[in-house]
Amino acid sequence: xxxxxxxxxxxEIEVLQSIYLEELRVCRKSDRDWDxxxxxYPSTAEDSLSQFVRLTLTLTLDSQxxxxxPTISIHNPRGLSDDKLLSVQRCLEAEAQAWxxxxxxYQLIQKAKEILTESNIPHGNxxxxxxxxxxxxxxxxxSCYHYFHSHCLGRYASHSQHDLRERERERExxxxxxxxxxxxxxxxxxxxxxxxxxDLEVLLNSPAPHFPKTEGTVLGAEFQRKWAELQSILERQRxxxxxxxxxxxxxxxLIHINQAPTEASSIxxxxxxxxxxxxPSTVPPSTNQVTASQGxxxxxxxxxxxxxxxxxxxxxxxxxxxxTPQERRGxxxxxxxxxxxxxxxxxxxxxxxxxxxxxxxxxx
Numbered sequence: 029x030x031x032x033x034x035x036x037x038x039x040e041i042e043v044l045q046s047i048y049l050e051e052l053r054v055c056r057k058s059d060r061d062w063d064x065x066x067x068x069y070p071s072t073a074e075d076s077l078s079q080f081v082r083l084t085l086t087l088t089l090d091s092q093x094x095x096x097x098p099t100i101s102i103h104n105p106r107g108l109s110d111d112k113l114l115s116v117q118r119c120l121e122a123e124a125q126a127w128x129x130x131x132x133x134y135q136l137i138q139k140a141k142e143i144l145t146e147s148n149i150p151h152g153n154x155x156x157x158x159x160x161x162x163x164x165x166x167x168x169x170x171s172c173y174h175y176f177h178s179h180c181l182g183r184y185a186s187h188s189q190h191d192l193r194e195r196e197r198e199r200e201x202x203x204x205x206x207x208x209x210x211x212x213x214x215x216x217x218x219x220x221x222x223x224x225x226x227d228l229e230v231l232l233n234s235p236a237p238h239f240p241k242t243e244g245t246v247l248g249a250e251f252q253r254k255w256a257e258l259q260s261i262l263e264r265q266r267x268x269x270x271x272x273x274x275x276x277x278x279x280x281x282l283i284h285i286n287q288a289p290t291e292a293s294s295i296x297x298x299x300x301x302x303x304x305x306x307x308p309s310t311v312p313p314s315t316n317q318v319t320a321s322q323g324x325x326x327x328x329x330x331x332x333x334x335x336x337x338x339x340x341x342x343x344x345x346x347x348x349x350x351x352t353p354q355e356r357r358g359x360x361x362x363x364x365x366x367x368x369x370x371x372x373x374x375x376x377x378x379x380x381x382x383x384x385x386x387x388x389x390x391x392x
Contacts, residue, residue, distance in 0.1 A: 037062065037093060040131045048137075062089040064133060065103075068141050070148040080150050081107035082173050083116075085140050087133055094131055097124035106173030109151035116143050155219055156180035159239055166234045172222040182231025185224070188215040 041064065045052050048066055055063040065086045072078040083106070088099040100120045105113055123139050124132055150167065153160045154177045161167055166178045176184070192213045214223045265271050 036131070037089060040133055044133060044137070047134075060091050062093075063087075064089065064098075066137055068137070068144055070145040071141060072145075072148070077169075078148070080148050080169055080173075080175065081105075081144050083108065083113075083140070083144065085120075085137060087136060094129055097121070097128055098133070098136070100124065100136070107150040107152075107169075107175060108147065112147060112151060116140060119143065150175040154180055154237070156184050157237060157239070159237060162238060165237050168226070168231065170217055170222070170224055172217050172220050174217055174219045176218075177237045178231050178234035179236045181226065182228060182234065184218060185215050185226055185228055185231060189228075 041054055041062070044064065044066075045054070051067045053063075053065045055065075057063065063086060065084055067082065067084050069076075069079045069082050082104075084103040086101045086103060088101070090096055090099075100117060102113055102117060108116075120136050120139060123136055127135055150161055150169070152175075154167070154175070156176055157180045159177075161175065161177070167175050168178045168181050169175055192215070195213060215226075216222060217224055262271070
């Protein structure tokens with residue numbers, strides 16, 4: 029019994045293949061189910077330019093067919109609204125239930141073709157202007173079965189060609205895109221991105237669609253009232269600091285290299301220059317000697333030029349450079365008492381030597 033039912037299914041499929049030829053596709057699944065798919069168009073006496081709708085009907089047959097109805101699914105619809113597709117689905121399911129127990133594939137295919145012929149008018153809106161199609165308007169059907177107002181499609185193609193010329197110019201200037209030389213740029217469908225074939229002059233000369241008229245005065249007054257209300261809210265937020273300007277925030281801490289340095293920055297100390305030590309001096313103006321008993325002092329007017337004094341100043345300068353900024357701010361002078369005593373003694377010894385030389389000169 030099962031073998032007889034399977035042979036009946038094979039015979040029915042062979043008949044369909046002889047009728048629909050290349051439009052019919054048959055696939056046998058591993059679980060012994062069959063998928064029969066056919067591309068359907070309206071009956072227009074083989075005039076493809078007058079076919080504005082299409083769909084792919086798929087009938088899935090299980091092992092119980094024809095005792096159980098086939099599963100009906102619709103794929104790749106063009107020019108049909110969602111409501112129309114749902115209506116086609118329900119109509120075919122009712123037809124399958126009416127012919128339950130008998131071969132019903134041909135009846136379902138013919139029923140779907142009749143519905144397409146009756147609905148050979150594009151439904152939906154033009155995706156370019158977002159308005160629907162009205163009677164008397166000129167529209168264009170692409171090879172991928174998408175519909176646009178001819179005038180809208182012409183404007184879209186004109187803008188696309190301008191963009192393509194700009195991209196071609198950028199490609200010629202960019203030497204790093206050598207691998208993309210073989211790729212051709214073309215105007216594509218705004219819905220499915222398939223390449224389009226068109227006559228731009230004919231499309232642009234087509235009459236523009238009739239857009240619905242809007243009451244500009246009423247809409248303008250309402251818009252102006254809402255705009256004034258939003259502007260007052262914006263000003264109130266700006267006064268309270270609630271508006272953040274991204275451009276101003278991004279340039280807030282931006283340093284320009286072409287700006288001249290300010291006077292404050294030019295007056296600042298040079299980190300590479302040797303630091304001078306200045307300590308308060310308690311030496312009376314009547315004497316030039318500095319003794320160790322006077323405490324750690326350093327005279328800024330001392331003219332000591334002995335070797336030991338020069339080496340000591342070099343050591344102090346070197347140790348001063350290696351101090352960290354925190355140490356430099358915390359202690360203005362890091363000299364110890366012993367160092368200060370040595371400096372004071374060396375300064376005093378130099379003063380005594382100069383006084384002795386002057387006395388000898390006077391004697392001579």
